Amino acid sequence: MNPNYLDFEQPIAELEVKIEELQLVSSDNELNISEEIQTLRHKSAKLTEKIFANLSAWDIVKVARHPLRPYSLDYIPRIFTEFDELHGDRRFGDDKAIVGGVARLDGRPVMVIGQEKGRAVKDKVYRNFGMPKPEGYRKALRLMELAERYKMPVVTLIDTPGAYPGIDSEERGISESIAQNLAVMSRLATPLVCIVIGEGSSGGALGIGVGDHLAMLQYSTYFVISPEGCANIIWKDSVHAPEAAEAMGVTSSVLEELGIVDATIPEPLGGAHRDVDLMAQRLREHLVDQIDRLARLPLEDLLSQRYERILSFGNN
């Protein structure tokens, strides 16, 4: 089994191996098999289309957690220019699971805040697997308030398995740090655009996820408790995670229907990791559109619309 492909993607993986082998053969000798390769490529694309047209909620969770899934630090240099990372919460430390800083989007100064899981093993440990501690949320809050003072729109990229469940997290008030962000984001006097790029897990995701507009990438996921956690509680066994994922409706299509998610950004064929540049380009277009629109609103309207939107959750 190819570790860079998910279980349901294995037939695609097999085709891709064949294509690779043929490419090697063709470069080795004079035989012209480019036509053969073309056919296989076409077949592979068709197969991918077919498989991805019928993904279950649980399959989508897997794509959202794909080992090659682009993370915040993959997108930031592709979407923004002049990203200057800013560090620290000024109270305790600098949380590596949340990155943030000032940058330009299409020339306009913005504040970017994103959760970062880390790619290689060492990197994952450094980033605490994308699980922020209180200092991460407090850094995010500090940057948002900085953005508010200098009238910069805020972009948040959500991708976390959850806020860190550890002793130090609790000692430093992880609950309070998230609650405080929710409170301040509800009235931060600058446009706030949020995007779930991978895994949006519960309060840890929401802690940087309240704003004027919330979008999800097509194969990202957002839940109040992980499907495994839900299955553990209800069935006492995490093998029921696929059923839990289905029941909770963890995908953008369900969440759009509930009026919680405003838009779904389509991913390249086979998922964002198949073409990171194309995905970043779509994200960039989305952000430019939304920020242009929100920045034109009188501040009073922006804030009252945000407040009403938050208070309507669950009622529409």
Add this chain to the structure above:
Amino acid sequence: MSWIDKILPSGVSKAEGQKRASVPEGLWKKCLKCDAVLYRPDLERNGDVCPKCDHHMRIGARRRLDLFLDAEGREEILTEVEPVDRLKFKDKKRYRDRLSAAQKSTGEKDALVAMRGNLLGMPLVCVAFEFNFHGGSMGNAVGEKFTRAAKLAMELGVPMVCFSASGGARMQEALISLMQMAKTSAVLERMKLMGVPFISVMTDPVYGGVSASLAMLGDINIAEPDARAGFAGPNIIEQTIRQKLPKGFQRSEFLLEHGAIDMIVPRGEMRETIGRLLAKLGDLPAPDVELVPEVEVETEEADDAGDE
């Protein structure tokens, strides 16, 4: 002579026991902490706090409001808020059926009870979580009722007090539940900017989405003695870090030590303490705790406000 008569201490309400056809079930209650067998009427007089070891037993939302608010002039509000199964959630059972069962067993529509009333003569809005209803979990009905109660407090310009007891966000309402964290936090932020006091009292236990929103956002945060409150449950933390948690982890004393709460207040002193605090925040004279206040009942106004 039945067995209960034999173990009844002489002179202890034997007469009351005999008045009834049979001895009512649960006339005695064992303290979960010190194992003392307690005579229930004594226990109730003590606010369900063990007279032997001071263990604060869990109590329901109505009992809580009963103990806290002045007897006169209280009125339940926002009874029209009901849970809705938007997702048609089904696991081993249907959520709808789980809701009906919880409603039947608790007599509540959902896990939050809201009242208008007075505390030592000062008008206020007070909400309490019913832990026996789905573990006090917050779905839309809880979030919505809390939000409307807060709006009412702002409209009337009276403080709000919340007694939380909750396992967190309600799984069966999935992301709608998560968004109640945003909703309750938003309305509390507005209260804060308006200068309408909000006092959050954490009672055993407060976890997850309720802890990471409304419960931690009090102008003043209070916990009952030995209550547990935190973001992640102890089991989850132990599984993650693979080590035993220190004694007293996430208990009130821990919360106080780490700066999460302002004070630990025993149940018997709750009225007096919060009364004193609210009087100062509202620049009112010190409330007379000896006096059972004469309270005017404002039924008409209350009816209008209840529809908000």
